[in-house]
Amino acid sequence: MKFKDIIGGISRSESVKDVYISLFSILLALIIGAFLIFLIGSSPLQAFTVMFDGAFGSVSNIANTLTKTIPLIFTGLAVAVAFRCGLFNIGAEGQLYLGAFFSVLTALKFSFLPAFILLPVAILGGIISGMIWGGIPGFLKAQFGTHEVVVTVMMNYIGINITSYLVNYPFKAEGWVAQTDIIPTAAILPKLIPKTQLSAGLIVAVIAALAVYFLLWKTDIGYEIRAVGENPTTAESGGINIKKNISLAMAISGGLAALAGVTQSLGVYERFIDGFSPGYGFTGIAVAVLGRNHPLGVILTALLFGALETGALKMDRVTEISNDLVIVIQGLVILFVAAPEIIRSILKRRESQ
Amino acid sequence: MEIFNVLNFDLIPLTLRLAVPIALAAIGGTLSERSGIINIGLEGMMLTGAFGAVYGSFLTGSPWFGVIFACLAGLIIGSIHAVLTIKYKANQVVTGVGINILAMGFTTTMIKVIWGKEGMSGEVNNLSDVSIPILKEIPLIDWLFTDQSPLTYFMLIVVILSWYILFKTNIGLNLRAIGDHPRAARISGINVTKYRYTCVMLSGLLAGLGGAFLSLVQNSLFVQNMTAGRGYMALAANIFGGWNPLGSFVASLIFSFAQAIRFNMIGYNIPDQFIQSLPYILTLAVLVGAGRKTRAPEALGEIDE
Numbered sequence: 001m002k003f004k005d006i007i008g009g010i011s012r013s014e015s016v017k018d019v020y021i022s023l024f025s026i027l028l029a030l031i032i033g034a035f036l037i038f039l040i041g042s043s044p045l046q047a048f049t050v051m052f053d054g055a056f057g058s059v060s061n062i063a064n065t066l067t068k069t070i071p072l073i074f075t076g077l078a079v080a081v082a083f084r085c086g087l088f089n090i091g092a093e094g095q096l097y098l099g100a101f102f103s104v105l106t107a108l109k110f111s112f113l114p115a116f117i118l119l120p121v122a123i124l125g126g127i128i129s130g131m132i133w134g135g136i137p138g139f140l141k142a143q144f145g146t147h148e149v150v151v152t153v154m155m156n157y158i159g160i161n162i163t164s165y166l167v168n169y170p171f172k173a174e175g176w177v178a179q180t181d182i183i184p185t186a187a188i189l190p191k192l193i194p195k196t197q198l199s200a201g202l203i204v205a206v207i208a209a210l211a212v213y214f215l216l217w218k219t220d221i222g223y224e225i226r227a228v229g230e231n232p233t234t235a236e237s238g239g240i241n242i243k244k245n246i247s248l249a250m251a252i253s254g255g256l257a258a259l260a261g262v263t264q265s266l267g268v269y270e271r272f273i274d275g276f277s278p279g280y281g282f283t284g285i286a287v288a289v290l291g292r293n294h295p296l297g298v299i300l301t302a303l304l305f306g307a308l309e310t311g312a313l314k315m316d317r318v319t320e321i322s323n324d325l326v327i328v329i330q331g332l333v334i335l336f337v338a339a340p341e342i343i344r345s346i347l348k349r350r351e352s353q
Numbered sequence: 354m355e356i357f358n359v360l361n362f363d364l365i366p367l368t369l370r371l372a373v374p375i376a377l378a379a380i381g382g383t384l385s386e387r388s389g390i391i392n393i394g395l396e397g398m399m400l401t402g403a404f405g406a407v408y409g410s411f412l413t414g415s416p417w418f419g420v421i422f423a424c425l426a427g428l429i430i431g432s433i434h435a436v437l438t439i440k441y442k443a444n445q446v447v448t449g450v451g452i453n454i455l456a457m458g459f460t461t462t463m464i465k466v467i468w469g470k471e472g473m474s475g476e477v478n479n480l481s482d483v484s485i486p487i488l489k490e491i492p493l494i495d496w497l498f499t500d501q502s503p504l505t506y507f508m509l510i511v512v513i514l515s516w517y518i519l520f521k522t523n524i525g526l527n528l529r530a531i532g533d534h535p536r537a538a539r540i541s542g543i544n545v546t547k548y549r550y551t552c553v554m555l556s557g558l559l560a561g562l563g564g565a566f567l568s569l570v571q572n573s574l575f576v577q578n579m580t581a582g583r584g585y586m587a588l589a590a591n592i593f594g595g596w597n598p599l600g601s602f603v604a605s606l607i608f609s610f611a612q613a614i615r616f617n618m619i620g621y622n623i624p625d626q627f628i629q630s631l632p633y634i635l636t637l638a639v640l641v642g643a644g645r646k647t648r649a650p651e652a653l654g655e656i657d658e
Contacts, residue, residue, distance in 0.1 A: 040466050088446050090393075146640050147649070149393070149446055150592055153585050154633040165626035285450050322465040327458025334451030335433070339443035 075284025099258020134254015402561025431557015
């Protein structure tokens, strides 16, 4: 397979430039992060060394990094698919909560099923709920022209509140904590490395990335979705049904986002816990933007962010720097990638010197 | 009658109080979006303002310096959004999301740097309420002049002033023209860029002040992520209110009423989650139902040339 094919049919020079912009954005954000660490009065070198060690220093650290990577791959893919159709899905957070809850509920209610069917059925239950929750904003956009950004923002709060209600009242387990009962063993995603939290969710994530690549660049459905994203007017005159593709892209996006919650619940917590996500849906936006809305870019960026977050936990313990510094770096990366002109002007200045 | 236990007179002052931060940020959103720049970053701008307010009060001991710090913090983060979206033509939604994430990370990191604590700052001097002599004796509206925050009056002034400017002056006429037809506005000699910078920076300032109300009036400290979605609620209020300051204010009152009655609902069997969702469900209903009547500025989100 040629490089051009891997990056999905975009012209080679364009995508190489895109990769440069992403790499430079990371570099700039890290430099500013280092400067902040310096201002706080610590050693940036020591902080980054500790972070690297925390992310990759041992088998269990690597397992932790990969565990954090899984939900980010899913939310990154979710945002990327919507982006490819010209849509902005800020609703991944709400979608992943619904996915998480309904996969757990399915696992609990269908526990009579044979063991080997239960897990796929539970995953499917989660995906369907996410597809519905993501499909609604798509449908509203297609039918009434309601802006998907606003609708998905609203639906985040509604979705999180719905699952919070369900786990606080009808499906609350005995005890003080707002969580469901533990799911049957057959519905738990098997562990890849024993005594760590790393589950087979990683394999599901990689399969999902391959599936998204195949869907977008190797099928007619994907061709239509991308055509709508690139130029709706041309797509329509070419006979493509815009309304159908908008609803479909958002539903697929919602299903992918749901998997972030599904793999957390079935792979890590083994139940649904109220308010479990630290904002995977929002970080997913950063992952998609930095990964250039390409499955390969999404996997690499998710890995980077997973490593940063895992490493930051150790930095928080060892140094006086808060692990939230990583969120600053993520925010900066988004801003730089959002404004590629900044990077271009820096690169241009360097060339002219 | 049970209903009288839920709806009593105390709700009115409480509703107004809870509406202040949302209304300030919502009008900020109205200004920014009327100039054609989408502002999803209100949440982060509010959070930065809340942090700046506490830091200013902590440094100087004076809550009024806190308010000034909040304004400055809002202006700074507002100008980041302005420069990226106007000068560098960055995607406005992505930039807004980036600002929210940056603000969240930065404020939480700085809590640990400044106060050496996790998740919340130390206590600082807060902004006290005022009562206005004579006016506070007038029956029926006495509550409006008794134990109110100065920022509440400021918010009311902002509502009226921004409405007046937007719909009764040439400046407002120009601004509305920019939001709908930026190219035509430019050709007719309006300095579109200047209007945009001013509006986006003002939206940061107003959201920052809203944040100051949360940290220095409703509290006397900064808590990690203390805006808890109020910036998004302000965005919703701006849309619900039809990109009109008066509408934004009324929408903020409706949303804060939903928050206020929660305090009286304790003991009834309505789960909190439903009441919390109410503002968002209302906004969705308005968007879908009356979507064609309340319309966004036509060129919202498009930077030409």
